[in-house]
Amino acid sequence: MKDQPLRTTVIGSYPFPGWLEFACKNLKEFGDNDREEMIDDAVIAAIHDQNNAGLDVITDGEQTRLDFNLSFYGYLEGIELESKSPRQFGPPAHDQRGKHKISSAIKATNGLGTVDDFNRLKRLSNGKNIQLKASVPGPYTLSGRLLTNQDHSDRWSITEKLIPIVRKELEELVKAGCQEITVDEPSMSCYAHKENTKRFVEIFNQTVEPIAGKCRLSTHLCFGNYKGRAVGLRRYEPMFPEFIEFNVDELHLEMASREFSEIEILSEISKTKDVAVGVIDVKSYYIETPEDVAQSVRNCLKYAPADRLSFAPDCGLSQTARWAAKQKLQNMVKGVALVRKELGIND
Numbered sequence: 001m002k003d004q005p006l007r008t009t010v011i012g013s014y015p016f017p018g019w020l021e022f023a024c025k026n027l028k029e030f031g032d033n034d035r036e037e038m039i040d041d042a043v044i045a046a047i048h049d050q051n052n053a054g055l056d057v058i059t060d061g062e063q064t065r066l067d068f069n070l071s072f073y074g075y076l077e078g079i080e081l082e083s084k085s086p087r088q089f090g091p092p093a094h095d096q097r098g099k100h101k102i103s104s105a106i107k108a109t110n111g112l113g114t115v116d117d118f119n120r121l122k123r124l125s126n127g128k129n130i131q132l133k134a135s136v137p138g139p140y141t142l143s144g145r146l147l148t149n150q151d152h153s154d155r156w157s158i159t160e161k162l163i164p165i166v167r168k169e170l171e172e173l174v175k176a177g178c179q180e181i182t183v184d185e186p187s188m189s190c191y192a193h194k195e196n197t198k199r200f201v202e203i204f205n206q207t208v209e210p211i212a213g214k215c216r217l218s219t220h221l222c223f224g225n226y227k228g229r230a231v232g233l234r235r236y237e238p239m240f241p242e243f244i245e246f247n248v249d250e251l252h253l254e255m256a257s258r259e260f261s262e263i264e265i266l267s268e269i270s271k272t273k274d275v276a277v278g279v280i281d282v283k284s285y286y287i288e289t290p291e292d293v294a295q296s297v298r299n300c301l302k303y304a305p306a307d308r309l310s311f312a313p314d315c316g317l318s319q320t321a322r323w324a325a326k327q328k329l330q331n332m333v334k335g336v337a338l339v340r341k342e343l344g345i346n347d
Contacts, residue, residue: 005306005345006297007056008333009276011220011252012135012182013316014046014061015325039064043124049322053329054337057131057180057310060121062318064113072137075112076165078104079146092227099145102152108165112136115172122177134178136170138185138219139163140203156199163207170211179215182252183208186222189239190232197242205247218250218276225282225315236262250274254314256281256288260296263303270304278314279335280328287327293335306343311336 016024020042023030030038046061065071073081082098118134125132139162143155152158166183173181188200208217221239224231236253243251251269255261255278269275279296280288293311300309311332317325340346 009057013318015322141187193238220252266303270308276310280313290334294338
């Protein structure tokens with residue numbers, strides 16, 4: 001159980017500043033030192049916005065990553081990166097993200113980059129007394145953009161090859177002093193309605209086994225958010241009760257965009273785990289007011305005790321314009337503070 005009731009947190013990603021979006025399309029114009037400075041500046045901006053909102057837990061905003069998990073394939077050896085997406089035009093959808101061929105044994109000799117990201121976050125947060133969180137994609141989610149071949153007949157076999165890579169990354173993060181880690185496996189949530197959920201739990205727990213109990217560990221149950229679009233069946237019923245067996249301290253739930261459908265699941269989860277409830281809809285440009293958020297928090301308290309609850313956006317904010325993300329986070333913190341005050345909980 002966490003130290004602070006009704007704490008405020010984020011999933012991981014945060015919008016790129018406009019100038020970073022431009023720079024990413026013109027990277028060849030910059031030198032190595034220019035790029036390092038640019039990354040630092042982007043992380044400083046993400047830290048500023050999160051601290052200005054008053055969050056209890058912050059991340060680096062995943063400012064070094066493209067679309068949450070796509071950048072990680074650049075760290076993998078033994079694959080041939082697809083240079084062009086299979087569909088270039090028309091409404092945004094997941095088939096506009098390319099898949100990669102496996103050419104030899106999959107390795108990540110230099111890791112997946114999250115340790116460098118976390119060390120940068122520590123350095124740039126100036127040692128302030130605030131909880132820092134890192135996020136790492138899980139092996140099943142990473143396997144989704146890799147093509148099967150004669151040595152890897154299905155997605156499960158590719159996942160097995162990625163488990164030790166992610167395990168090693170998690171161990172290195174803990175060694176670096178990271179005290180809070182989210183292992184993101186959105187593909188497990190998206191495909192729970194048609195895949196073996198017990199096998200999902202086995203894979204997840206095998207992946208986190210080296211760090212379980214050594215840090216605050218969470219995972220994010222998500223229905224997809226590519227360009228603000230979901231990809232999975234948006235129901236929790238197919239995931240439970242199996243997903244309660246994930247070896248984590250906290251489950252993050254997407255709730256706001258679904259009008260808090262299935263909120264009663266909080267009762268079952270909170271018997272054994274903390275729950276971070278999404279009270280901000282990252283797929284909508286309606287800016288939730290502090291009172292909107294406070295009312296959502298009060299509703300959640302009907303199903304779970306305060307010391308089991310955290311509050312966050314539904315998903316990462318990378319697909320939300322920065323001006324909206326800033327206002328949404330500020331109002332989320334203000335709304336939670338209203339309920340804290342009502343309950344006599346000191347900030």
